[in-house]
Amino acid sequence: MANLLDQLAAMTVVVADTGDIDAIRQFTPRDATTNPSLILAAAQIGTYQELIDRSLRESREVMGANASADAVVHEALDEICVTFGKEILKIVPGRVSTEVDARLSFDTDATIAKARKLIGLYNQAGIGNDRVLIKIASTWEGIRAAERLEKEGIHCNLTLLFGFAQAVACAEAGVTLISPFVGRILDWYKKSTGRDHYPGPEDPGVISVTQIFNYFKTYGYKTEVMGASFRNIDEIIELAGCDLLTISPALLDQLRSSDGELERRLNAFDPAPTQDQIHLDEPAFRQMLAADPMASEKLDEGIRGFCKAIETLEEQLTHRLAALEGGAALTHAAHEIFQLNDLDGDGCITREEWLGSDAVFAALDTDNDGRVAADDVRGGLGAPLAMAARG
Numbered sequence: 001m002a003n004l005l006d007q008l009a010a011m012t013v014v015v016a017d018t019g020d021i022d023a024i025r026q027f028t029p030r031d032a033t034t035n036p037s038l039i040l041a042a043a044q045i046g047t048y049q050e051l052i053d054r055s056l057r058e059s060r061e062v063m064g065a066n067a068s069a070d071a072v073v074h075e076a077l078d079e080i081c082v083t084f085g086k087e088i089l090k091i092v093p094g095r096v097s098t099e100v101d102a103r104l105s106f107d108t109d110a111t112i113a114k115a116r117k118l119i120g121l122y123n124q125a126g127i128g129n130d131r132v133l134i135k136i137a138s139t140w141e142g143i144r145a146a147e148r149l150e151k152e153g154i155h156c157n158l159t160l161l162f163g164f165a166q167a168v169a170c171a172e173a174g175v176t177l178i179s180p181f182v183g184r185i186l187d188w189y190k191k192s193t194g195r196d197h198y199p200g201p202e203d204p205g206v207i208s209v210t211q212i213f214n215y216f217k218t219y220g221y222k223t224e225v226m227g228a229s230f231r232n233i234d235e236i237i238e239l240a241g242c243d244l245l246t247i248s249p250a251l252l253d254q255l256r257s258s259d260g261e262l263e264r265r266l267n268a269f270d271p272a273p274t275q276d277q278i279h280l281d282e283p284a285f286r287q288m289l290a291a292d293p294m295a296s297e298k299l300d301e302g303i304r305g306f307c308k309a310i311e312t313l314e315e316q317l318t319h320r321l322a323a324l325e326g327g328a329a330l331t332h333a334a335h336e337i338f339q340l341n342d343l344d345g346d347g348c349i350t351r352e353e354w355l356g357s358d359a360v361f362a363a364l365d366t367d368n369d370g371r372v373a374a375d376d377v378r379g380g381l382g383a384p385l386a387m388a389a390r391g
Helices: 004-009 021-027 036-043 046-063 069-089 108-124 140-151 164-173 182-193 204-218 233-238 249-256 282-290 293-324 328-341 358-364 374-380 382-390
Strands: 013-017 031-033 096-099 132-137 156-161 177-180 224-227 244-247 348-350 371-373
Touching: 004 013, 004 233, 004 249, 013 021, 013 249, 021 046, 021 069, 021 249, 031 244, 036 046, 036 069, 036 293, 046 069, 046 293, 069 096, 069 108, 069 293, 096 156, 108 132, 108 140, 132 140, 132 293, 140 156, 140 164, 140 282, 156 164, 156 293, 164 177, 164 204, 164 282, 164 293, 177 204, 182 204, 182 233, 182 293, 204 224, 204 233, 233 249, 244 249, 282 293, 371 374
Parallel strands: 013 031, 013 244, 031 096, 096 132, 132 156, 156 177, 177 224, 224 244
Antiparallel strands: 348 371
């Protein structure tokens, strides 16, 4: 008898939930999905340092020799996401999901602009839109952005989806795919109820995805359902037959090592009975989401978590760029000098706050406005330090 992973792959599209290219190569899924947290984890693996370095160098070329480190790193974030995506597409026969900066989750126009840029980078590499899904948070603003992008032929994967209102709004917007977060839903209920275990059929995340799947199939929505964020293989087993499931390498390995007969739980051609069809405008969406504390809290938490991952990745990229360009020591010194002199913490140093010599302050204050920002310190540190050394 085939193992559970092989049986699952016969009824559900298996997607690798990782930025680890070697793991994707090992499990040969059809699709793969990444996010900033996964890329941050992959960035710690020495094997991928060259991919990151290449992206930083290319971003420096794009932005120019005089661009600030912050500008180069901001550009490099997009380059790195697409670089990992391109490497993944050399392995998987299907699609890769690449995420829009979570800090844009409540800005429809900015999300659209970022999505167009990401797909443009793929297109420049000869990769068609059919092989890329742009991941966007399932806020009202994100869903509206996805609706417009889909009409342009840019396919979207709506992520951080926890509630039924989000799912319905995505389906009505015609998005290609949604990623309800099974395990994070379970986390919330375990914390809320104090219950430490839910059997597979009682798992709140499983119940949520099952409801969404049957609703979509009953009313003929084309939006695909991809269960995500699993905590154990019981959740996966209970969703066998779902359109897609994105699974971490650890759980893929566990499925591959497990035997037994896998029963189809979800059937697109024979969905279980479901509720009456509903339609949501913005007020109805916000009211329904607000009435679901789990979905509201997990959406907010998820966005904050992804934002933190991006900021952490930016910090690492800044240090790496400095190392590549020979400025690691100066970058660190600039940060320390700025923190030391910004006495009131307002992000700017006045002449009265400056603890060093007037000559150094004057050299940093290039526009002579009596104020020095962090970029001024970083940009002008070389000359002032030389002056300070001379006297």
